[in-house]
Amino acid sequence: MKITVLGAGAYGIALALAFYRNHNRVTIWTKLEEEKDELLAYHENKKALPGIYIPDDIIITTDLSCIQKSQIIVIAIPIPFFRDTCLELKPYVQENMHFCIASKGMENHTNQFAHEIFQNIISTSHLSILSGPTFAIDLAQNCPSGLNLASISEETSMIIKQCLESSVLKIMVTHDMIGTELGGSIKNVMAIIAGMLEGMQQSETTKALFLVEAIEEMKNLIMAFGGHEVTAYTLAGIGDLLLTCTSTKSRNFTLGILLATKSAEDIQNYIENHTVEGYFTLLSIYQLIQEKKISSPLIELLYQILFQNHNQKELLTLLASK
Numbered sequence: 001m002k003i004t005v006l007g008a009g010a011y012g013i014a015l016a017l018a019f020y021r022n023h024n025r026v027t028i029w030t031k032l033e034e035e036k037d038e039l040l041a042y043h044e045n046k047k048a049l050p051g052i053y054i055p056d057d058i059i060i061t062t063d064l065s066c067i068q069k070s071q072i073i074v075i076a077i078p079i080p081f082f083r084d085t086c087l088e089l090k091p092y093v094q095e096n097m098h099f100c101i102a103s104k105g106m107e108n109h110t111n112q113f114a115h116e117i118f119q120n121i122i123s124t125s126h127l128s129i130l131s132g133p134t135f136a137i138d139l140a141q142n143c144p145s146g147l148n149l150a151s152i153s154e155e156t157s158m159i160i161k162q163c164l165e166s167s168v169l170k171i172m173v174t175h176d177m178i179g180t181e182l183g184g185s186i187k188n189v190m191a192i193i194a195g196m197l198e199g200m201q202q203s204e205t206t207k208a209l210f211l212v213e214a215i216e217e218m219k220n221l222i223m224a225f226g227g228h229e230v231t232a233y234t235l236a237g238i239g240d241l242l243l244t245c246t247s248t249k250s251r252n253f254t255l256g257i258l259l260a261t262k263s264a265e266d267i268q269n270y271i272e273n274h275t276v277e278g279y280f281t282l283l284s285i286y287q288l289i290q291e292k293k294i295s296s297p298l299i300e301l302l303y304q305i306l307f308q309n310h311n312q313k314e315l316l317t318l319l320a321s322k
Helices: 010-021 033-042 064-069 079-092 114-121 136-140 154-164 177-199 204-224 229-233 235-244 251-261 264-273 277-292 297-307 314-321
Strands: 002-006 025-029 059-061 072-075 098-101 127-131 145-151 169-174
Touching: 002 010, 002 064, 010 025, 010 072, 010 136, 010 154, 025 064, 033 059, 064 079, 072 079, 072 154, 079 114, 079 277, 098 114, 098 154, 114 127, 114 177, 127 154, 127 177, 127 235, 145 154, 145 177, 145 235, 154 169, 177 204, 177 229, 177 235, 177 251, 177 277, 177 297, 177 314, 204 229, 204 235, 204 277, 204 297, 204 314, 229 235, 251 264, 251 277, 277 297, 297 314
Parallel strands: 002 025, 002 072, 025 059, 072 098, 098 127, 145 169
Antiparallel strands: 127 145
């Protein structure tokens, strides 16, 4: 199968390698000429995924017309650039293409999820969402992993699952697109809170209390947005939440530690130099829960701590009183 991955960051490369190992013909597209030149010269993204070799027969290009030769298009573009990529993609779309969104988060000025942005620009029923507890480095190194694949199209689910699943990568199929995408976005917000608890040197007991409350809040949000309750207990829900909330590999978890231990200048520098999806997702999800009058105490308090100068210790009081 011919597959194009849009995005040459850490997750895009990791997914490209996962497809490649299953004997698919893979192309990686990047919009940046300098990024393409580096990948071709070193067969490695030294900044995003150092030490991970990209085989010679994976094609690297900046020509978006490359998708015309592909059956599966995987979109692993950061949310701030997702809409522009879809607009550029639209002229090349063909009816027989299957699309897989691997981007996580929400667009700030519209408060839309990635699949909503996509569907507003490109008309297709062959759309899927890929989400779950996989750090790019682990996926790239072929560690045993699992992902949820959500689509309303049985054909799309079957084709992508066959091309991606392997003896070390489990693909669990679901029809709950909004729940899957919401879980993959909200876990980044919750990871900031988990990092704060780590930075505040809270006990394992307190962290366990937080994780239970975070899962419950994620479940309630998924249901409020029209998703399925069970999604909260899948790889895209509790699985992704546990991974992101317990590891310093997570940029969101690291931001939370910085919030509890570093100066405002250090925190701002980190946000400006790293893709911290949870920080930007928080801005959008907070607005949505206010508009829809959905109770989400952890998210509301994190927003107040980050943007309204509330004391971080209020988090401990909230956890004990919920």
